[in-house]
Amino acid sequence: MGIETHSDAPLARAVRAAGSQSAFGRLIGRRQSTIFMWLSNDTPLPAELVLRVERETGISKHDLRPDIYPPTSATGMPIGHENVACDRPSVSQQAQA
Known part of the structure; x- marks a missing residue:
């Protein structure tokens, strides 16, 4: 039983x-000891591995690295950015002026 069994962190879910840890390491080309260190130190998954891990494990890139892939709303905008006001006129408003 590894350290990942006691965590609900996205990386731990991907390892499970x-x-x-060994199988996950083989999947991404890293040693088991590296995976253990990431889990122990709560280190984020390196950015270059996120899409591969999502594809191979089904754990969402939004969960794995929300700092790089923020969750999106139904509009496709990052959550929290849907109703951001902009003082600049739109292209169509500029054309009418």
Whole structure:
């Protein structure tokens, strides 16, 4: 039983989806000891691995690295940005002026 069994962190969920730290390491080309260190130190998954891990484990990139892939709303905008006001006129408003 590994450290990932006691955590609901997205990286821990991805490790469990792969089957073990060793299997996850093989999946992404890293040593088991590196995976253990990431889990122990709560280190974020390196950005270059996020899309591969999402594809291989089904754990969302939004969960794995919300700092890079913020959750999106139904409009496709990052959550919290849907109703951001802009003082600049739109292109159509500029054309009418």
